Amino acid sequence: MSQGESPNGSYYVYVVLTNRGAVSATVNCTLVEGYAGFGSRYHPKSVTLEPGETDDTFAWSWADNNFMALAYPAISCALPPGVEINGVVRQFNETVS
Numbered sequence: 001m002s003q004g005e006s007p008n009g010s011y012y013v014y015v016v017l018t019n020r021g022a023v024s025a026t027v028n029c030t031l032v033e034g035y036a037g038f039g040s041r042y043h044p045k046s047v048t049l050e051p052g053e054t055d056d057t058f059a060w061s062w063a064d065n066n067f068m069a070l071a072y073p074a075i076s077c078a079l080p081p082g083v084e085i086n087g088v089v090r091q092f093n094e095t096v097s
Helices: none
Strands: 009-019 025-033 041-049 054-061 073-078 083-093
Touching (some): 009 041, 009 073, 025 054, 073 083
Antiparallel strands (some): 009 054, 025 041, 025 073
């Protein structure tokens, strides 16, 4: 599969975050792709949220995973006080014949 093609399966994973605190807050998250015994891959990311800000673009893509579908994603986030996760979304691309 080339970099211009998207794989079948999950190719984006989004985390929707909101800062309900009174100060800016940095959120650090890691997406772990894979499962025990089969070579997990770790993809850390950070985002800084201003007070009252919601970010619905904090995402990992198949491009972050060496252009392989995100088949077994797990997410871990360190949330500062006042920051919440509003949702986790997986976007799929399926070929229908």
